[in-house]
Amino acid sequence: MRARKLKLNLKKINGLLPTIVQDSTTGQVLMLAYMNREALRKTITTKRVWFYSRSKKRLWMKGEESRNSLSVISYQFDCDKDTLLIRVNPTGPTCHTGRVSCFGEVAKSEDAMADLYKVIQGRKNARPKGSYTASLFTAGIDRICAKIAEESGEIIKAARKETKKRLIEESVDLIYHLFVLLAEKGIGYRGVSQEIAKRKEPR
Incomplete structure (x- = not known):
């Protein structure tokens, strides 16, 4: 969808679109800022989040100085077309204070797998030295697939001969390792959870 084709009610909101940024994996709200039509166009075309600074009177890309950028996963407008919700994969903390969210920390998610996927995605983006996860991304798809094959064999062995704990x-x-593969292929956790939800109906 092109920005110029969107029927936005910008006149009603003085040309600036309130934009809520949400982590696509955890659902946590990260920040609120404003876009004008050009910032929206650049966000859609570059897949990176751009805003309009009301104090500096210019466009700016989130992470242009800190490198803590926001990669666009999806976006949607409210019913009045005067507020935008944009879901992202963040690279590093979003808030300038170094916190994950400008709204402060939230209680730990009850979805442990979503939390795990977020950590893996963070390792892919940052590639910290000494990280096993980062080393898998550096080694590439063949190494990741080999580890999945290895772990599958370990599961079969444990099921046949070992304890439930094992x-x-x-x-x-x-x-x-499966999450590492999904992250390597650019598949977000939300896509997996949505597919699982489709299969709730009995077959």
Whole structure:
């Protein structure tokens, strides 16, 4: 969808579109800022989040100085077309204070797998030295797939010959490496959870 084709009610809001930024993996609200039509156009075309600074009177890309950028996953407007919700994959903390969110920290998510995926995505983006996860991304798809094959064999072995505790541990190892593969292929956790939701109906 092109920005110039959007029927936005910008006159009603003095030319500036309130934009809520949400983490696509955890659902946490990260920040609120404003876009004009040009910032919206650049956001759509570059897949990076741009805003209009009301104090500096210019466009700015989130992360242009800190490198903590926001990669666009999806966006949608409210019913009046005068507010935007944009879902992102953040690279590093969003708030200038160094916190994850400009609204402060929130209680830990009850979705442990979503939290795990977010950590993996962060390792992919930052590639910290000494990180096993980062080393998998650096090694590439063949290495990641080899680890999945290895962990699958460990699960079969645990199921046949070992304890339930060991089976759980090996299952988590497989899930972890599967998440690494999904992140490598650019597949977000939300896409996986949505597919799971489709399968709730009995077959």
